[in-house]
Amino acid sequence: MNASERPDHSPPLGSETRVVAFEIKHTQIIDHHGAPLGPLPEFAKDPAELIKLYRAMVLTRLFDNKAIALQRTGKMGTYASSNGQEGVAVGMGSAMQPCDVFAPVYREYGTQFMRGVAMHEILLYWGGDERGMNYAQQRQDFPISVPIASQIPHAVGAAFAMKLRKEPRVSVGVLGDGASSKGDFYESLNIAGAWQLPVVIVIVNNQWAISLPRHEQSFAATLAQKGIAAGVPCEQVDGNDVIAMRYIMERALERARNGGGPTLIEALTYRMSDHTTADDASRYRPPAELEGQRQFDPIMRLKNYLTHNADWDDAKEQALQAECSAEIESEVKLYLDTPPMPPESMFDHLYETLPAIYKEQRDEVMQLGATGGGEDHV
Amino acid sequence: MSEITMVEAINLALARALEEDQNVVVFGEDVGANGGVFRVTAGLQKRFGGERVLDAPLAETAIAGMAVGMATQGIRPIIEIQFMGFIYSAVDQIINHASRMRNRTRSRLTCPMVLRTPHGGGIHAPEHHCESTESMFAHMPGLRVVIPSSPQRAYGLLLAAIRDPDPVIFLEPSRLYRLMKEEVIDNGEALPLDVCFQLRDGKDVTLVTWGAMIHETMQAADQLASEGISAEVIDVATLKPLDMETILTSVAKTGRCVIVHEAARTCAIGSEIAAQLAERGLMSLFAPVQRVTGYDTIMPLFRLEKQYIPSTARIMAAVKKTQEVS
Numbered sequence: 281m282n283a284s285e286r287p288d289h290s291p292p293l294g295s296e297t298r299v300v301a302f303e304i305k306h307t308q309i310i311d312h313h314g315a316p317l318g319p320l321p322e323f324a325k326d327p328a329e330l331i332k333l334y335r336a337m338v339l340t341r342l343f344d345n346k347a348i349a350l351q352r353t354g355k356m357g358t359y360a361s362s363n364g365q366e367g368v369a370v371g372m373g374s375a376m377q378p379c380d381v382f383a384p385v386y387r388e389y390g391t392q393f394m395r396g397v398a399m400h401e402i403l404l405y406w407g408g409d410e411r412g413m414n415y416a417q418q419r420q421d422f423p424i425s426v427p428i429a430s431q432i433p434h435a436v437g438a439a440f441a442m443k444l445r446k447e448p449r450v451s452v453g454v455l456g457d458g459a460s461s462k463g464d465f466y467e468s469l470n471i472a473g474a475w476q477l478p479v480v481i482v483i484v485n486n487q488w489a490i491s492l493p494r495h496e497q498s499f500a501a502t503l504a505q506k507g508i509a510a511g512v513p514c515e516q517v518d519g520n521d522v523i524a525m526r527y528i529m530e531r532a533l534e535r536a537r538n539g540g541g542p543t544l545i546e547a548l549t550y551r552m553s554d555h556t557t558a559d560d561a562s563r564y565r566p567p568a569e570l571e572g573q574r575q576f577d578p579i580m581r582l583k584n585y586l587t588h589n590a591d592w593d594d595a596k597e598q599a600l601q602a603e604c605s606a607e608i609e610s611e612v613k614l615y616l617d618t619p620p621m622p623p624e625s626m627f628d629h630l631y632e633t634l635p636a637i638y639k640e641q642r643d644e645v646m647q648l649g650a651t652g653g654g655e656d657h658v
Numbered sequence: 659m660s661e662i663t664m665v666e667a668i669n670l671a672l673a674r675a676l677e678e679d680q681n682v683v684v685f686g687e688d689v690g691a692n693g694g695v696f697r698v699t700a701g702l703q704k705r706f707g708g709e710r711v712l713d714a715p716l717a718e719t720a721i722a723g724m725a726v727g728m729a730t731q732g733i734r735p736i737i738e739i740q741f742m743g744f745i746y747s748a749v750d751q752i753i754n755h756a757s758r759m760r761n762r763t764r765s766r767l768t769c770p771m772v773l774r775t776p777h778g779g780g781i782h783a784p785e786h787h788c789e790s791t792e793s794m795f796a797h798m799p800g801l802r803v804v805i806p807s808s809p810q811r812a813y814g815l816l817l818a819a820i821r822d823p824d825p826v827i828f829l830e831p832s833r834l835y836r837l838m839k840e841e842v843i844d845n846g847e848a849l850p851l852d853v854c855f856q857l858r859d860g861k862d863v864t865l866v867t868w869g870a871m872i873h874e875t876m877q878a879a880d881q882l883a884s885e886g887i888s889a890e891v892i893d894v895a896t897l898k899p900l901d902m903e904t905i906l907t908s909v910a911k912t913g914r915c916v917i918v919h920e921a922a923r924t925c926a927i928g929s930e931i932a933a934q935l936a937e938r939g940l941m942s943l944f945a946p947v948q949r950v951t952g953y954d955t956i957m958p959l960f961r962l963e964k965q966y967i968p969s970t971a972r973i974m975a976a977v978k979k980t981q982e983v984s
Contacts, residue, residue: 427755
């Protein structure tokens with residue numbers, strides 16, 4: 281049904297005029313075989329720049345594999361994989377500037393790494409240690425947000441802070457397709473529009489919200505169009521095309537940075553993993569669907585492009601993989617070698633100064649020590 | 659110096675904070691041109707401009723969540739939730755983010771924000787406008803919950819809340835907004851957080867209360883005095899963290915304790931105070947601790963609100979009960 285038609289196709293009564301019309305554009309720059317569909321954006325004309333993007337995606341994928349292995353061997357807790365979504369994450373990360381603020385969900389490792397968040401910090405977080413959210417670099421970025429969509433008000437609030445101070449910075453908030461059904465998202469998107477805040481909100485539509493497929497999440501033809509009601513410019517991009525993702529993202533960031541207000545981007549991608557290591561997607565997702573999506577893999581796509589246009593070959597590929605793996609191994613070692621925090625540290629960041637009334641509890645925890653008072657404690 | 663109401667005292671404190679710190683921003687529903695539904699923010703937008711005192715669209719989740727985002731980036735937001743009955747859609751942000759951002763990031767990001775909201779009944783307001791659900795917030799680690807009981811304490815405690823480096827839920831007893839006037843010196847001096855205030859010295863019983871119930875409790879103390887019972891009155895003021903030392907010291911002196919609050923009885927802050935008296939003050943007690951509270955019912959619409967809110971007579975009766983045991 282066309283949105284401008286009446287559900288029952290009834291004829292208009294009285295005076296009827298079109299008040300406003302909307303459309304949603306979709307951008308793709310290289311097709312899923314890696315062939316350009318038209319002229320490339322300036323940055324993509326430099327092979328070295330594309331190899332950087334490629335490296336960032338490969339690093340993220342290899343990190344992901346390693347993190348899952350750590351969980352499977354009991355060396356880490358539940359982990360949310362970003363397998364298949366590297367194009368979106370790296371596209372965002374490569375477009376942002378260090379001074380910007382990032383408010384991620386739990387599948388934007390690619391962006392976080394490009395912003396200087398260390399791999400061992402992400403591992404520490406999923407390994408059950410708050411220090412994994414105390415990023416040594418990008419001190420202003422938000423930690424991973426677990427409550428769905430609740431980080432979007434933070435991104436919009438950070439953007440308001442930037443606007444108040446008249447800083448040429450942009451805040452970026454990320455959410456999933458499931459989160460786009462939540463009020464947090466709508467409320468803050470509306471305010472971002474009403475106050476014309478420097479924020480870019482990215483819906484990473486990976487087609488599945490745990491077990492709920494995209495078509496059951498919303499009857500809307502696109503998730504991008506949710507920006508229309510808020511008066512926020514919105515568009516869709518092939519998120520598995522890292523070139524398109526970076527291009528669309530850069531455009532939105534530039535507009536926001538220059539006082540042009542917010543943008544909502546829907547990035548189409550696919551979650552090639554389970555929801556987390558605690559999930560088994562085969563219970564609800566047809567295996568054929570997953571197999572069918574592999575041809576759209578963002579890494580393979582750029583690799584094909586590089587092979588045909590930048591002399592990428594097996595030797596270079598192997599060297600890159602070896603280099604990434606070595607980097608990951610050293611970060612894994614850092615993670616595994618990090619001793620746990622002392623138990624009483626659970627009191628140490630509750631308030632700037634711990635109120636006296638909690639000292640007794642802290643002393644008790646300290647006295648009971650690492651075993652919590654008994655070896656039988658499970 | 660003329661005497662002013664609590665509404666005016668809070669307004670003075672907000673103006674002082676806006677004046678002294680460029681990072682302070684006041685926003686919420688109808689707080690701008692309208693000056694808030696209780697007129698608490700009257701004139702502030704005109705004086706400090708629409709960038710620093712502004713109306714938010716009607717969206718409590720986003721207001722609270724944006725305050726979290728702003729606070730982490732160095733702004734000191736003071737948000738208003740129009741009535742406590744509308745705070746619940748902001749609770750996710752308060753509990754999942756504001757109260758724990760410091761802890762999650764090992765103090766890398768912090769949330770120095772104040773959430774102001776009217777508290778309690780007794781003003782013939784509509785449904786959902788008379789909540790006293792402070793214990794929900796007092797239960798949450800990482801928060802401060804503060805409630806003043808007079809214009810002077812509203813001024814001093816609000817300034818302290820705004821300057822505090824951590825998130826504060828600041829409850830404003832709507833029944834007290836205009837009930838009494840007091841001289842308030844606008845000298846920018848904050849009152850201490852995390853401590854109770856002793857409002858009246860006594861030796862026979864300790865009356866522990868906060869917010870609007872100070873009114874009935876002080877009346878009861880006056881009447882008790884005329885009957886020869888000397889009541890000490892403690893205004894808890896900061897409900898979280900709770901200053902039990904002051905309460906325990908008082909009970910060690912009086913041997914009797916009556917806790918008065920408007921909130922429903924079960925799992926309320928009175929329950930916590932009574933539990934701590936049992937743990938740490940049992941040997942000082944000559945009589946069981948009494949609680950005079952709202953009932954475990956839905957706050958009734960206003961025809962019955964007087965029957966719900968603890969009366970002076972109910973407080974007197976509870977005190978008499980503690981005096982029966984010797």
